[in-house]
Amino acid sequence: MSDSPVVDEITPDKLYRDILRGNPPYILDVRNEDEFAHWVIEGLPADSLLNIPYFAFLEDEEGCLEKVPRGRDVTVVCAKGGSSAFVASMLAQHGIRARNLQGGMIAWGDLHVTTRLPSPQTSSLSLFQINRVGKRCLSYVVVSDGDALAIDPARHIDWYTSLARAQQARLTRVIDTHLHADHLSGGPGLARTLGIPYHIRLDDAAGAQFPYHSLQDGDRLVLGSSVVEIIALHTPGHTPGSTSLLVNHTYLLTGDTLFVSSIGRPDLGDKAEEWAQLLYRTLFDRIARLPDDVLILPAHYSTVTEMRQDGIVATTLGEARQKNPVFQRRTKQQFLEYVLAHLPAQPPIYQEIRRANLGRIILDAEHAIEAELGPNQCAAALSPRV
Numbered sequence: 001m002s003d004s005p006v007v008d009e010i011t012p013d014k015l016y017r018d019i020l021r022g023n024p025p026y027i028l029d030v031r032n033e034d035e036f037a038h039w040v041i042e043g044l045p046a047d048s049l050l051n052i053p054y055f056a057f058l059e060d061e062e063g064c065l066e067k068v069p070r071g072r073d074v075t076v077v078c079a080k081g082g083s084s085a086f087v088a089s090m091l092a093q094h095g096i097r098a099r100n101l102q103g104g105m106i107a108w109g110d111l112h113v114t115t116r117l118p119s120p121q122t123s124s125l126s127l128f129q130i131n132r133v134g135k136r137c138l139s140y141v142v143v144s145d146g147d148a149l150a151i152d153p154a155r156h157i158d159w160y161t162s163l164a165r166a167q168q169a170r171l172t173r174v175i176d177t178h179l180h181a182d183h184l185s186g187g188p189g190l191a192r193t194l195g196i197p198y199h200i201r202l203d204d205a206a207g208a209q210f211p212y213h214s215l216q217d218g219d220r221l222v223l224g225s226s227v228v229e230i231i232a233l234h235t236p237g238h239t240p241g242s243t244s245l246l247v248n249h250t251y252l253l254t255g256d257t258l259f260v261s262s263i264g265r266p267d268l269g270d271k272a273e274e275w276a277q278l279l280y281r282t283l284f285d286r287i288a289r290l291p292d293d294v295l296i297l298p299a300h301y302s303t304v305t306e307m308r309q310d311g312i313v314a315t316t317l318g319e320a321r322q323k324n325p326v327f328q329r330r331t332k333q334q335f336l337e338y339v340l341a342h343l344p345a346q347p348p349i350y351q352e353i354r355r356a357n358l359g360r361i362i363l364d365a366e367h368a369i370e371a372e373l374g375p376n377q378c379a380a381a382l383s384p385r386v
């Protein structure tokens with residue numbers, strides 16, 4: 001909309017921090033009902049989210065205004081921030097304290113929040129979790145002695161180069177734990193831009209149109225000149241090539257294999273039962289052998305309930321054994337029945353995203369935004385959605 005009215009605005013970052021601090025605003029989402037059903041701002045109390053499409057305000061301004069609560073600060077949201085600015089201005093003219101979410105849901109989907117994990121003072125290791133809040137995607141940067149490694153980077157690669165620069169470090173490798181289906185990987189682009197190796201396992205990368213180094217089970221990568229050691233563990237099931245990364249025997253970056261309260265769905269290759277059997281072995285033979293105090297750092301989360309107080313999405317393996325429902329299904333039969341009964345529908349766009357992540361098709365900027373709209377659907381739905 002070219003004549004956007006002047007209204008108060010809030011950035012996605014400030015909105016996220018308000019939600020995290022337990023100070024959530026009232027959200028009026030003016031996108032159409034389908035868009036609203038597909039994807040909303042999460043982490044709000046149930047009575048703090050209202051959908052009234054923009055066109056309804058045009059047709060029945062008075063009727064719509066009556067539905068908006070008085071006495072509350074209202075943040076208005078649309079897809080790009082234009083229609084919501086118009087509605088926010090309309091609300092303000094009627095004495096409602098309103099502000100516009102800058103850039104709308106597209107900007108919300110691009111918000112990346114970086115949090116450093118607490119690490120012992122003696123350690124030369126710095127580990128950062130980058131939370132792409134709107135998509136609930138997590139990526140990581142490990143830094144040691146001026147060397148940095150990016151794991152599962154999103155397509156906005158500037159976040160990673162800036163983070164490394166701020167740490168006075170140089171990115172020297174990039175790894176994808178598996179071939180992603182829900183979002184466009186920044187891995188190959190980051191590797192190409194910086195001229196550094198890109199690692200992914202051959203099982204997932206077959207047919208890729210760019211150079212890569214195939215990760216092997218037991219591969220040991222040393223970062224910097226110090227003692228940061230990363231061991232690749234082949235943990236198939238979500239995909240055949242899924243690989244988890246054990247950092248200094250302390251952190252396990254599980255990709256989409258094990259989440260805080262669920263597991264990666266095994267049906268994306270249309271071989272649900274076969275891959276679910278692999279996943280069973282991975283979880284109960286491979287990962288279960290690790291000690292309880294290993295910190296699980298996944299590549300996704302489904303709900304904000306998987307987030308700790310400090311904003312980091314993580315759990316110890318010991319806690320996961322007690323609380324993640326998947327670990328209560330101990331026999332293979334119980335596990336298979338449970339997982340296969342909890343598979344959400346596969347978004348059709350995932351085929352295209354996988355092809356793009358192999359470099360077999362190239363999506364222009366507009367198409368890339370469209371392909372990535374909405375939260376990930378990578379988990380078998382073992383935890384309640386909120």
Ligand SMILES: [Fe+2]
Nearest residue numbers: 180181256378
């Ligand atoms: Fe995945």
